[in-house]
Amino acid sequence: MGILDLPRGGPSGYPGSRLIAEGVTVRFGGVSALSGVDLELGQSEIVGLIGPNGAGKTTLVNVLTGFQRPTQGKVELDGLDLRSDKPFQLAARGISRTFQAGRLFRRLTVRENLEVAGFHTGCTRRQARETADRLLEELDLTAFAGSTAGSLNYGHERRVGIGRALATKPKFVLMDEPASGMNDAECEELVACIAGIPAQFGCGVLLIEHNMKVILNACERIQVMDGGKRIAMGKPKAIITDARVRAAYFGTRHATAAGGNGIH
Amino acid sequence: MGYFLQVVIDAVSLGSLFALVSLSIGLIFGIMRLINFAQGDFVTIGAYSLLAPAAGAAPVLFLGALPWPLMIVLVLAVVVVLALVTERVAFRPLRNAEPATLLVSSFAVSYFLQNLVIVLYTSRPKALSLGTEISTVVDIFGLRIASIQLLTIVVTITLLVAISAFLRFTPLGLQMRASAENFRMARLLGVRANRVIAGAFAIAGFLGGVVALLLTAQTGVIDVRAGATLAVFGFFATVIGGMGSLVGAALGGFLVGAVSAVLQTILPADVRPFRDAVVFAAVIVVLLVRPRGIIASKSKERV
Numbered sequence: 001m002g003i004l005d006l007p008r009g010g011p012s013g014y015p016g017s018r019l020i021a022e023g024v025t026v027r028f029g030g031v032s033a034l035s036g037v038d039l040e041l042g043q044s045e046i047v048g049l050i051g052p053n054g055a056g057k058t059t060l061v062n063v064l065t066g067f068q069r070p071t072q073g074k075v076e077l078d079g080l081d082l083r084s085d086k087p088f089q090l091a092a093r094g095i096s097r098t099f100q101a102g103r104l105f106r107r108l109t110v111r112e113n114l115e116v117a118g119f120h121t122g123c124t125r126r127q128a129r130e131t132a133d134r135l136l137e138e139l140d141l142t143a144f145a146g147s148t149a150g151s152l153n154y155g156h157e158r159r160v161g162i163g164r165a166l167a168t169k170p171k172f173v174l175m176d177e178p179a180s181g182m183n184d185a186e187c188e189e190l191v192a193c194i195a196g197i198p199a200q201f202g203c204g205v206l207l208i209e210h211n212m213k214v215i216l217n218a219c220e221r222i223q224v225m226d227g228g229k230r231i232a233m234g235k236p237k238a239i240i241t242d243a244r245v246r247a248a249y250f251g252t253r254h255a256t257a258a259g260g261n262g263i264h
Numbered sequence: 265m266g267y268f269l270q271v272v273i274d275a276v277s278l279g280s281l282f283a284l285v286s287l288s289i290g291l292i293f294g295i296m297r298l299i300n301f302a303q304g305d306f307v308t309i310g311a312y313s314l315l316a317p318a319a320g321a322a323p324v325l326f327l328g329a330l331p332w333p334l335m336i337v338l339v340l341a342v343v344v345v346l347a348l349v350t351e352r353v354a355f356r357p358l359r360n361a362e363p364a365t366l367l368v369s370s371f372a373v374s375y376f377l378q379n380l381v382i383v384l385y386t387s388r389p390k391a392l393s394l395g396t397e398i399s400t401v402v403d404i405f406g407l408r409i410a411s412i413q414l415l416t417i418v419v420t421i422t423l424l425v426a427i428s429a430f431l432r433f434t435p436l437g438l439q440m441r442a443s444a445e446n447f448r449m450a451r452l453l454g455v456r457a458n459r460v461i462a463g464a465f466a467i468a469g470f471l472g473g474v475v476a477l478l479l480t481a482q483t484g485v486i487d488v489r490a491g492a493t494l495a496v497f498g499f500f501a502t503v504i505g506g507m508g509s510l511v512g513a514a515l516g517g518f519l520v521g522a523v524s525a526v527l528q529t530i531l532p533a534d535v536r537p538f539r540d541a542v543v544f545a546a547v548i549v550v551l552l553v554r555p556r557g558i559i560a561s562k563s564k565e566r567v
Binding site (some may be wrong): 029065077087088090091092096097099103105106107108112113115117119120121122125128165168225263 | 345433434435439440441442445448449450451452453454455456457
């Protein structure tokens with residue numbers, strides 16, 4: 001258990017808000033999708049969430065974003081229970097999310113996609129537009145501001161999805177496989193983009209991702225799940241050498257992919 | 265030529281009413297996947313609010329007795345409030361229910377309102393003339409056009425422009441468009457479901473009130489079944505236009521109006537009473553050719 005090296009209060013030295021899941025259990029009928037999972041995310045860090053298919057990663061994100069009520073356990077933001085919040089309240093508290101499929105509003109323009117996400121703060125159209133334009137510039141998407149979201153290519157669509165999540169002015173963004181379907185060059189751009197989020201936007205990132213290159217390059221901590229349980233948590237270097245993780249996750253199939261990558 | 269233009273005017277003014285109804289239905293369907301058949305009864309209630317409850321055939325004026333600016337404002341207010349109350353009582357508790365459940369609830373509201381009218385006013389149609397100023401005929405380029413037809417067209421076009429500006433430029437309008445594409449995603453981004461849905465019902469109520477006034481002024485008769493018939497035509501217009509496309513809904517309204525007006529002209533006199541059957545047959549043909557409507561909505565089903 002050497003890599004479960006975090007004190008219960010979470011990693012020290014990270015200022016700002018904390019999003020905490022504690023002992024979260026989710027049962028569908030008789031099947032446990034999650035059993036007693038903990039997760040902790042600070043406002044200025046990037047945490048990776050990995051595990052084989054069916055490990056419960058998406059269910060955990062669903063719990064954290066109010067899609068799924070936990071059977072047991074609690075979800076707290078700075079000590080505030082989030083379990084009975086409505087979706088718009090979660091957005092107002094600063095929790096945002098991106099999806100595997102971009103789920104953009106395809107008939108709206110790129111700029112409008114970001115504007116919509118800003119209104120919960122009670123701002124005017126003009127203010128929403130200013131925020132949107134600033135974000136588009138920072139994400140290098142200004143050229144597409146007036147295009148219909150449905151006309152974008154895959155990589156840009158993903159980036160707009162991230163921009164839209166950031167337009168809610170979140171404290172935490174939870175990203176579900178942002179790199180899936182991307183080529184190496186696009187992945188590198190994505191890593192650069194994600195790595196800049198905590199400093200640029202004051203926003204913590206939880207990253208679910210199968211692409212180990214992206215995970216290892218972007219994350220400061222990695223949580224590994226298998227069979228609905230947390231099996232490891234720690235720094236990238238410790239994670240890829242952990243025997244349990246290798247057995248459960250990397251297996252023989254992923255060993256080469258993980259071993260071949262540089263660790264930062 | 266003159267005769268042709270006359271048919272065009274008929275088509276557009278009839279289509280205007282259908283367009284306003286189909287737009288209301290399309291707006292609410294887009295956001296919450298509810299086909300609100302009670303939209304027609306919103307129109308009916310708006311029309312009856314001009315009258316005081318009475319059993320006799322002679323109309324006893326209620327809102328209809330007021331000076332026209334006040335009358336218009338109050339009729340619109342009555343229907344907007346009715347639409348908002350309906351949403352709160354009949355649809356909000358079913359927010360997470362299947363679309364079919366919502367549909368059943370809308371039929372229940374529809375029959376409730378119709379029977380409420382029958383209890384208060386009896387089912388006998390009532391004659392009511394709304395102001396003599398608009399029952400005149402104006403002469404434009406040798407065409408004799410009823411001013412109520414002209415008024416209907418102008419009001420409808422103004423409202424269509426106003427609504428598209430609202431949807432395009434205001435925060436609530438933008439949130440409605442986003443919700444119409446993916447309500448769940450919109451909510452995750454901080455869009456408040458109650459506000460967006462109430463906004464859609466308020467607009468539907470407003471349009472219902474306008475249709476009530478225009479229809480009453482056009483026909484001079486208030487009938488408990490008029491609204492429900494309108495809802496059926498409006499629903500067809502929405503379907504033809506492509507469920508989920510507001511432009512399509514409005515175009516569908518004009519198209520159904522045009523088909524009705526043209527059929528009224530070209531059908532042999534013996535067949536004319538069955539005009540609606542021919543219109544509905546045309547709807548079936550359109551749907552066989554383009555099952556997703558004229559402007560097929562590209563957005564995928566909501567998850």
